[in-house]
Amino acid sequence: MSLNLCIDWGNTNIKVALAANGKLQRPVIVSEESILEQVTGIIESHKPDKAILCSVSQHSVELEMMLRSKIKGAVILTGNTNVPINNAYLSADTLGADRLALVCGAHASYPGKNNLVISIGTCITYNLLQNNRTFRGGAISPGLQMRFKAMNAFTSMLPEVKKYDVDDALLLGYDTETCIQSGVVNGMIAEIDGMISMYAERYTDFNAILTGGDAPHFAGRLKNKIFADPDLLMKGCDLILDHNVPLPQ
Template sequence: MKQLVVDIGNTRIKAAVFEGDILLKEFIFEDFSSFLNEFKSRDFEHAIISSVTYTEEQLLGLLDFPFLFLSYKTPLPFKNMYTTPDTLGVDRKAAVAGGRNLFQDCPILAIDLGSCITYDFMDESDRYLGGAITPGLQMRFKAMSQLTARLPLVDFESGMEPRFIGDSTVSCLRSGVFYGIQFEMRGFIREYQAQYHGLKVIICGGDSKIFESLTKDHIFVIPNLVLHGLNRILSYNVNYQ
């Protein structure tokens, strides 16, 4: 049984076709029309869509196939202990669902490095407890430029670890953002590990490969974790009905 999972973000659309838990093919689209053209021929039985830019009503008018729209009302394969479930980001739910799909019977911490950095924790009893949200890499660069009078807007040089001691304003900004995020993540991971024995940590999201140096025992970089989570949620709802 093939399933289509779609994650519509602020800038791109990520999609994948699964058969069971096996990811058959992954797609990245820069616009909605490209996504529509790819899936004109329906080669799947079930679909799920997570979106931060389109409502369910808008998508119903644009798509000619039935789909499950991920919202705060969607049944989940874990117990949601979040006190404001209607404000919980759909990508955060999908990240912990994907983490549980990979690691069973242990606490998991999913760290999603996107526009914001989200830390989401699920205990060994499948209870999602919440986590933390901090500014993402590009957001930090933009904030320092836009909220000060003289600091420039700096891009991060992908694939190159910046020098720790910056010797110019630009290199200081790169050092501050890169190592600030790295030290933040290490601090969160260390504190969770101290409180929860056997913790598995999964790092995902668009900027996850930048921080692959953190990968070691019990820490894994899986950029498409959210897609795996959406597939797990879809399978749960197909069987739930």
Template sequence: MAQWWALMIGNSRLHWGAFADYTLQGIEHTDHDTVGTGVQQLQYVASVVPRQTTWIEAQFPEARVITLRDIPLRHCYPQLGIDRALAVWGAGQHYGFPCLVIDGGTALTFSGATGDRQWLGGAILPGLKLQFKSLAQATAALPEVNLPEQLPQRWARETQGAIASGITRTVLAGVNDFIQAWQAEFPQGKILVTGGDGPWLAQHIPRLIYDPALIFRGFQALKEP
């Protein structure tokens, strides 16, 4: 079996996918400027961080940089993030169109495609961890709070609990609002969640299908004959 790798350069980390022919074998996450374990034939690269793209091209000059022109979704706008397009393409190819992808990464994004493989649109807001961090950094007295595993008490009686309640509950309310709007228009459409905070979102919104490999399913679909 032919082995090859694909790389998604994210805002915070590098995400490496190892393939054997057309089957994903595993995913590894590394810091920027760090090559994944055992990476040899890097075939595809997609990136939202230009500086890291330049660094990777110096390490793997044979790698092909994927752009929106390579994604067979109709009506994508020029500034659309390649990570969002790849995830939607991978979700649609694996689970079927129409599909909605919720990516719980550094940014929390919503990306939808219709049944005829047309980009529907979406939304972007700061991710869960970024909201906790930015609140602490932009204020003099508020502490930085970690994302709690369990949903916190709504009416908190101390500051850390109030921050946890405010961020988690408003994010979940917003995600559910987008889901309801999606289901009203596409009642049979699949709803997928991915990204670092994907398991947390899936834990608290059971209707979501968690799949950490959507972007790599997109790479796989581009590779398949």
């Protein structure tokens, strides 16, 4: 049995999970301050055969060095890493590792489909994996908090709305804060629905898959049919790790 250690170092959260023979355990969120201690503890107690680090931020160099020293089969995922799909993205050097992991996860979960993976986090990324197993790209737009912060940063009078309830956002705002909340939340809903509709018109056998930290707030508010998978990135990391570091027979 192969035991894999998967680490997702995002802009907002760091998640760690173990996977055994393609079955992912529930990821846990760890802090940057305790990441070395916690991952070391996992390695010592569970003794994973392989490890992968998917990072879209300035991750700890010490963590990377520790993984390489303690686990022979350690992979640091980049846009140039060998993957079990065709990566036709033209600027692989600037491709976020998370986007590559997401489309690999979609390939594992929905093979033979045109899959649009929508990850709602710091940014919203739209990532199309065609049914010929080819990833070409998609789109990137600002995420929820980035939109709230941008309106404050680039105007003189608009406040930064820090306390908001996405699930209860009004359509008709009754003051400046609720108007901003309406514009941000309902604007994102309209954007995501619109993007799904445009892709669905172009591609047959089409799936839209929603993931990312803010995805639960939007999954039930979209008009289009979607699949929700909060662990899609980790599933992709596990698949990429097995693809790059097969166990000896």
